[in-house]
Amino acid sequence: MSAEVFYDDDADLSLIQGRKVAVLGYGSQGHAHALSLRDSGVDVRVGLPEGSKSRAKAEEQGLRVLSPAEASAEADVIMILAPDTAQRTLYTESVEPHLTAGKALFFGHGLNIRYGFITPPADVDVAMVAPKGPGHLVRRQFVDGKGVPCLVAVEQDATGNAFALALAYAAGIGGTRAGAIRTTFKEETETDLFGEQAVLCGGASALVQTGFEVLTEAGYAPEIAYFECLHELKLIVDLMYEGGIARMRYSVSDTAEYGDYSRGPRVVDARTKEEMKKILAEIQSGEFAREWIAEDDAGRPNFTKLREQGAAHPIEETGQKLRSMMSWVDRPITETA
Numbered sequence: 001m002s003a004e005v006f007y008d009d010d011a012d013l014s015l016i017q018g019r020k021v022a023v024l025g026y027g028s029q030g031h032a033h034a035l036s037l038r039d040s041g042v043d044v045r046v047g048l049p050e051g052s053k054s055r056a057k058a059e060e061q062g063l064r065v066l067s068p069a070e071a072s073a074e075a076d077v078i079m080i081l082a083p084d085t086a087q088r089t090l091y092t093e094s095v096e097p098h099l100t101a102g103k104a105l106f107f108g109h110g111l112n113i114r115y116g117f118i119t120p121p122a123d124v125d126v127a128m129v130a131p132k133g134p135g136h137l138v139r140r141q142f143v144d145g146k147g148v149p150c151l152v153a154v155e156q157d158a159t160g161n162a163f164a165l166a167l168a169y170a171a172g173i174g175g176t177r178a179g180a181i182r183t184t185f186k187e188e189t190e191t192d193l194f195g196e197q198a199v200l201c202g203g204a205s206a207l208v209q210t211g212f213e214v215l216t217e218a219g220y221a222p223e224i225a226y227f228e229c230l231h232e233l234k235l236i237v238d239l240m241y242e243g244g245i246a247r248m249r250y251s252v253s254d255t256a257e258y259g260d261y262s263r264g265p266r267v268v269d270a271r272t273k274e275e276m277k278k279i280l281a282e283i284q285s286g287e288f289a290r291e292w293i294a295e296d297d298a299g300r301p302n303f304t305k306l307r308e309q310g311a312a313h314p315i316e317e318t319g320q321k322l323r324s325m326m327s328w329v330d331r332p333i334t335e336t337a
């Protein structure tokens with residue numbers, strides 16, 4: 001069954017223009033939502049704790065910044081864009097006391113609702129507007145008059161108007177310019193976690209690092225290994241992005257195409273597929289979410305160790321040196337659009 005897709009003409013922007021919106025969090029997604037909603041004529045305030053390093057940035061960019069509790073009290077649409085692990089406490093301390101009947105609680109990712117870490121009262125709308133791309137791209141596309149496709153879902157429709165309101169919100173951040181796809185919190189959460197773990201972040205990072213290790217351990221220069229295993233990946237993925245795997249295979253040499261068909265399935269084989277299925281099962285059962293929240297509650301000891309190990313991988317030192325020779329790719333990771 002193909003998904004339902006909604007565009008600008010299907011959305012009534014005035015629905016969100018007529019509401020007071022609080023965006024809680026001003027990171028990758030938060031800054032993009034708050035700025036683009038404001039530019040779409042929506043009454044926006046940003047909610048951030050005292051001492052948050054994001055406060056100065058939001059104020060410099062002309063937004064009104066309040067505490068999360070003040071913003072939630074003022075607003076009738078509350079979008080939670082704090083880190084997933086911070087959302088439970090943020091909700092209990094600052095949102096729930098102000099979540100009166102008829103208000104709407106929005107999310108950019110379904111984890112806390114899907115796994116029951118947050119249970120809103122029955123008399124509020126609960127919806128999701130989840131752009132399918134990093135926040136900085138969401139903002140950049142909006143400014144360029146384009147948009148990043150969004151997923152839109154309703155978990156609870158107390159007012160009977162939750163989907164129309166979520167679609168209006170998606171229009172306000174440019175999502176319906178590209179297309180907003182209707183989904184559920186369950187589908188968004190499980191596929192998003194699977195995608196980032198098995199393919200986009202986990203799978204791709206492990207593939208790149210392992211390829212780099214094999215070449216350098218065999219005595220090839222790290223610089224050459226970096227170009228082959230990481231730098232050129234973007235060029236190959238850009239071709240897939242533009243025209244699918246078929247377009248990439250059309251564009252590379254026949255030699256590369258034959259190597260792709262005959263060797264690729266030896267790297268990602270039946271065992272890899274079995275492991276991907278296990279990863280999906282851990283997501284579906286809630287095992288991953290419970291593990292991650294417990295890890296965060298414990299002060300993230302394993303996460304910190306793994307982050308340090310990742311940063312110390314030899315590919316990072318080689319990459320830093322090479323990227324400094326290519327001024328057009330040497331962008332700090334915190335740079336905004």
Ligand SMILES: NC(=O)C1=CN([C@@H]2O[C@H](COP(=O)(O)OP(=O)(O)OC[C@H]3O[C@@H](n4cnc5c(N)ncnc54)[C@H](OP(=O)(O)O)[C@@H]3O)[C@@H](O)[C@H]2O)C=CC1
Pocket residue numbers: 024025026027028029030047048049051052053054055068080081082083084086090108109130131132133134135136
């Ligand atoms: N990154 C992305 O592109 C995508 C993210 N999402 C989802 O969007 C949500 C936000 O993620 P992301 O934008 O990556 O988050 P970031 O880590 O980039 O930013 C989090 C923001 O929340 C602030 N913050 C931290 N604690 C609190 C709190 N208790 N109350 C209010 N604000 C707080 C941070 O402030 P400070 O600066 O002080 O730390 C920061 O401004 C998540 O649900 C994520 O899964 C969905 C799609 C893509």
Ligand SMILES: CC[C@](O)(C(C)=O)C(=O)O
Pocket residue numbers: 131132133134135192195196200201
């Ligand atoms: C791929 C990572 C992501 O799911 C995203 C940018 O969509 C995230 O959680 O950051």
Ligand SMILES: [Mg+2]
Pocket residue numbers: 132133192196
């Ligand atoms: Mg994602």
Ligand SMILES: [Mg+2]
Pocket residue numbers: 109192193196
């Ligand atoms: Mg994600």
